[in-house]
Amino acid sequence: MAGKRTVHDVTYDLLRSLGLTTVFGNPGSTEQTFLKNFPDDFTYVLGLQEASVLAMADGFAQSTGGPALVNVHTSAGMGNAMGSLVAAYKGNIPLIVTAGQQTREMVLCEPYLANRDENLLPLPWVKWAYQPARAEDVPAAFMRAYAVALQPPAGPVFLSIPLDDWEKPALGPAVVRTVSHRVSPDTERLHSFADRINRAQRPLLVFGPEVDRCGAWEAGVLFAEKVGAPVYGSPLPDRVSFPENHRLYQGQLPMTIAGVTEVLRGHDLVVVIGAQVFRYYPYVAGEYLPEGTELVQITADPGLAGAAPVGDSVLGDALLALEQLLGMVDDHSDRLVPTVQVRSTRGDWAASPPLSPDAVWSALSTVKPADSPLVTESTSTMAQQLRWLPTTRPASFFATASGGIGWGVPAAVGIALGDRARGVKRTVVATIGDGSFQYSVQAIWTAAQHRLPVVFVVMRNEEYSILKSFAVLEKTPGVPGLDLPGLDIASIAAGFGCRAVNVDSTEKLAREFTNALDADGPTVIVVPTKPQPAHLG
Ligand SMILES: Cc1ncc(C[n+]2csc(CCOP(=O)(O)OP(=O)(O)O)c2C)c(N)n1
Numbered sequence: 099m100a101g102k103r104t105v106h107d108v109t110y111d112l113l114r115s116l117g118l119t120t121v122f123g124n125p126g127s128t129e130q131t132f133l134k135n136f137p138d139d140f141t142y143v144l145g146l147q148e149a150s151v152l153a154m155a156d157g158f159a160q161s162t163g164g165p166a167l168v169n170v171h172t173s174a175g176m177g178n179a180m181g182s183l184v185a186a187y188k189g190n191i192p193l194i195v196t197a198g199q200q201t202r203e204m205v206l207c208e209p210y211l212a213n214r215d216e217n218l219l220p221l222p223w224v225k226w227a228y229q230p231a232r233a234e235d236v237p238a239a240f241m242r243a244y245a246v247a248l249q250p251p252a253g254p255v256f257l258s259i260p261l262d263d264w265e266k267p268a269l270g271p272a273v274v275r276t277v278s279h280r281v282s283p284d285t286e287r288l289h290s291f292a293d294r295i296n297r298a299q300r301p302l303l304v305f306g307p308e309v310d311r312c313g314a315w316e317a318g319v320l321f322a323e324k325v326g327a328p329v330y331g332s333p334l335p336d337r338v339s340f341p342e343n344h345r346l347y348q349g350q351l352p353m354t355i356a357g358v359t360e361v362l363r364g365h366d367l368v369v370v371i372g373a374q375v376f377r378y379y380p381y382v383a384g385e386y387l388p389e390g391t392e393l394v395q396i397t398a399d400p401g402l403a404g405a406a407p408v409g410d411s412v413l414g415d416a417l418l419a420l421e422q423l424l425g426m427v428d429d430h431s432d433r434l435v436p437t438v439q440v441r442s443t444r445g446d447w448a449a450s451p452p453l454s455p456d457a458v459w460s461a462l463s464t465v466k467p468a469d470s471p472l473v474t475e476s477t478s479t480m481a482q483q484l485r486w487l488p489t490t491r492p493a494s495f496f497a498t499a500s501g502g503i504g505w506g507v508p509a510a511v512g513i514a515l516g517d518r519a520r521g522v523k524r525t526v527v528a529t530i531g532d533g534s535f536q537y538s539v540q541a542i543w544t545a546a547q548h549r550l551p552v553v554f555v556v557m558r559n560e561e562y563s564i565l566k567s568f569a570v571l572e573k574t575p576g577v578p579g580l581d582l583p584g585l586d587i588a589s590i591a592a593g594f595g596c597r598a599v600n601v602d603s604t605e606k607l608a609r610e611f612t613n614a615l616d617a618d619g620p621t622v623i624v625v626p627t628k629p630q631p632a633h634l635g
Pocket residue numbers: 181475476477478479501502503504530531532533534535537559561562563564565
C-alpha cells in the first residue's frame with residue numbers, strides 16, 4: 099500500500115517521543131539506511147573514532163541526566179567502542195548503543211562487514227544485547243532497550259539492526275512506555291540499619307558515586323550532619339558525592355584492602371552509601387574490616403551488593419534511602435569530629451619548567467571558575483588534585499568508572515554538548531595526562547567543530563608516570579614502554595582545529611587558562627610537568 103509507514107518512520111517517531119533526538123555516531127554502509135533522510139529536528143554528533151563516539155555520549159548522558167543514543171559501525175566500530183563501553187557499564191550510564199548489520203538476505207553466507215555473533219561482542223559490558231528477530235520488531239526493541247537501560251542499575255544496552263530492516267513496512271505506531279528509575283529500599287531493613295547507626299559510638303560514613311548520580315548530594319550532607327560522623331569519599335570515584343571542603347570530610351579512602359582497614363580501625367560501624375565495598379586497586383593484603391568494625395551498604399546495584407566481601411546490604415536508590423534514613427536517625431550533630439586539613443596553603447616549588455604537579459594544580463585553583471566541572475584523567479597527580487581543587491558542588495567531578503584511560507577527553511566533550519543541550523553555560527575543565535590524551539584524541543575535533551567551551555590542560559611529563567610508581571610497588575624493574583618522548587601535543591591539537599598553546603610557567607598557565615575561558619571554542623594547554631611518584635597504598 100502506497101504511503102505505508104516504514105520501520106524507519108515509526109522508529110524515528112518513537113525516538114522523538116523518548117527525547118532521543120541526538121545521535122552520537124560514526125557511520126558506515128550498514129548504518130546509512132538508518133541515517134537516510136536524517137530529520138531536521140535530530141542532531142548527529144560525529145566522532146572520528148568509536149571510542150570517542152561512545153564516551154562523548156557517556157558525558158552527554160551524565161550532563162543531561164538522561165539516556166543517550168549511539169550508532170556505530172557493525173563489528174569493527176563496536177570493537178573500537180569497547181573500552182568506552184566498559185566505563186559506561188561501570189558508571190551506570192544509560193546508553194542505547196546500536197550498530198548496523200549486513201542485509202538479512204545474505205547474512206547467512208557471511209558477506210563483508212557481517213557482524214558475526216553480533217550480540218556476543220559487547221558482552222559482558224551491556225545489560226542486554228539483541229538483534230530483532232524480525233524487521234517489524236525494531237521499534238519495540240528500541241522501546242525495550244530504553245526501558246532496560248534506564249532502570250536501576252542503569253547501564254548500556256546494545257541493538258544490532260540489519261540494514262534492510264529500515265524500509266520494511268511497520269506493524270503500526272510504536273508503543274511508548276515509561277519506567278521508573280528509582281527503587282525504594284525495604285523500609286524494615288532500613289530501620290534495622292538506622293538502629294545500628296543510632297547505637298554506634300563511632301560511626302564512619304562513606305559516600306560513593308551513586309549519591310551524586312541520583313541527585314542526593316544535599317540529602318547526603320543533611321544525613322552526615324545529623325549523624326555527626328566523619329565522611330570519606332569512596333576510592334577511585336567516577337563522581338564525587340560530598341563536599342570535599344566540608345568540616346566532616348576527611349578525605350578519600352585508600353585503594354587497598356590494608357589501607358582501607360587502617361582508616362576504618364576504631365570505628366564500630368561503617369555506613370557505605372552508593373558505593374562498592376570497595377573499589378580496591380593494587381593488592382595489598384589485609385583484613386577487609388578491622389576487629390570490632392561492622393559495615394552496612396546501601397546500593398541500587400544488586401551486583402555490587404553481591405560482590406561485597408563483608409557487611410550487610412540493602413538495595414535501593416541512594417536519594418530515597420537517605421531521605422528515609424534522615425527521619426530515622428537520632429540527632430548527633432554535636433558529636434565531636436576532628437577536622438582534617440585537606441588543602442595546602444602555600445607552595446615552595448620551582449617556577450621554571452618542568453613544573454611540579456602541585457604548582458600546576460595550585461595555579462589552576464586560582465583561575466578555575468567555581469561552576470566549571472572538572473573532568474580528570476591525570477593518573478599520577480590525583481593527590482595533588484584533591485589537595486588543590488577539592489570538589490565542592492554536585493555534578494562537578496567526572497572520571498572514568500572503569501580505570502581505562504582514553505575516557506576523559508571525549509567525556510569532557512560530551513559533557514559540554516550536554517550542558518549546551520540543556521541550556522547551561524559553563525566551561526568544562528579537563529585535566530589530562532600526556533599519555534591519556536592520546537587514546538581518544540580525535541574527540542577534540544568534535545569539540546572544535548561544535549565550538550565547545552572546554553579547556554584541556556595536558557600535563558606533559560613525557561611518561562606513563564603512574565606505571566613507574568606501580569613498578570616500584572610491584573617490584574618489577576626494567577618494564578619497557580613507560581616513556582613518551584617526542585610528542586608535540588600542541589601541534590596535534592592544532593591539527594584537529596583547536597586553539598593550542600605551550601606554557602612554561604605558572605603565570606603563563608594562569609594567563610592562557612583565563613584567555614581560554616573567553617575563547618569561542620576549545621583550547622588545549624600543554625604544561626611541561628615533573629614526573630610525580632604516586633602513593634598507591
Ligand atoms: C585503555 C588503557 N590502556 C592502558 C592502561 C594502563 N595505564 C594506566 S595509567 C597509564 C599511564 C597514564 O599516563 P599519563 O596519562 O601520562 O598520566 P601520568 O601517570 O603520567 O600522570 C596507563 C598506560 C589503561 N588504564 N587503560
